[in-house]
Amino acid sequence: MASRTKNIDQHVGELLSGYIDGELTQQERQRVDVHCEVCAECLELRDELRDMRRDVGDARLSEIGEDKWRETMSDTTVEVTRGIGWLLLIGGFLAVAGIGIYEFLIDPSIGWLEKLLVAVIYGGFVALFISVLRQRLIERKSDKYKDVEI
Amino acid sequence: MQQKLAQLGGGAHALATQILGNADDAADAVQDAFETVLGSPESYDAGKGPLRPWFMRVVRNRCLDMLRRRKPGDDAADLLHDPAPGPEQSLRQEQRSTVIRRAISVLPAGQREIIVLRDYMDLSYAEIADVLAVAPGTVMSRLHRARLALKEALEIDGK
Numbered sequence: 001m002a003s004r005t006k007n008i009d010q011h012v013g014e015l016l017s018g019y020i021d022g023e024l025t026q027q028e029r030q031r032v033d034v035h036c037e038v039c040a041e042c043l044e045l046r047d048e049l050r051d052m053r054r055d056v057g058d059a060r061l062s063e064i065g066e067d068k069w070r071e072t073m074s075d076t077t078v079e080v081t082r083g084i085g086w087l088l089l090i091g092g093f094l095a096v097a098g099i100g101i102y103e104f105l106i107d108p109s110i111g112w113l114e115k116l117l118v119a120v121i122y123g124g125f126v127a128l129f130i131s132v133l134r135q136r137l138i139e140r141k142s143d144k145y146k147d148v149e150i
Numbered sequence: 151m152q153q154k155l156a157q158l159g160g161g162a163h164a165l166a167t168q169i170l171g172n173a174d175d176a177a178d179a180v181q182d183a184f185e186t187v188l189g190s191p192e193s194y195d196a197g198k199g200p201l202r203p204w205f206m207r208v209v210r211n212r213c214l215d216m217l218r219r220r221k222p223g224d225d226a227a228d229l230l231h232d233p234a235p236g237p238e239q240s241l242r243q244e245q246r247s248t249v250i251r252r253a254i255s256v257l258p259a260g261q262r263e264i265i266v267l268r269d270y271m272d273l274s275y276a277e278i279a280d281v282l283a284v285a286p287g288t289v290m291s292r293l294h295r296a297r298l299a300l301k302e303a304l305e306i307d308g309k
Binding site: 013014015016017018021023048049052053055056057058059060061062063064065066068069070072073076079080083 | 152153155156157159160161163164167168173177180181184185188189243244246247250251254265266268269270272274275290291293294295297300301304
């Protein structure tokens, strides 16, 4: 009798969750079993938590199905590949342009005035390119219709 | 890997929705996570554990980044949004889903995510500890508190 009273006094609390999840040791499971034999409150709570867990598992918490994710993934792969492609292209272009500029500047057969004029022209091109690129990037960020398919 | 990730999409979206409180933002977070993973697949080391908890951690971190950037006033208004029922789902199931979603939505974010990780996605306690970056010993008590809170929310909703 004293043992039964002790079991009721010490509710098993969080062990009930561990019990329904199968995360308890053999000893802990036995403790819950023994306690629930004499404590109707914990027995009821254990069953309620088990039912609730099943209901949450069966509930539809996301409306996006696997097919949609597969589709998204394909788009993502294309974007990642395209990003890598652009990176390689721009990187290669910058490397070639850098070598060309360096060769041009150290070429002793070209006068300093000619070098300066060519540098001004190319500098203008670069400045225009950066300006247009910057504008495009700003527009792309704030364009709420960019994903609209026509 | 793509096939496996696509299978994880639904669960990841459910988790992200519970953290961000908005299904559209959640979809963005999951897509960002896909981009991150597909952009550097070598970042996943199969020797260190299964893909699912690792990917959930990536999604969760992405959501936390988005929450940090969120302006005050942007709120979780969409949690009660009910998706159109699928033809295969019975009306009773759909009604129960709605009740569950509504009850989960009133819980604090920490409780929402641990319930989704365990009861919806069926992750083990060790995996949950890994995703949430907490000590494995704290998962059971946190989860139990969250379940009691959900039970109470369901009871209030039922009255």
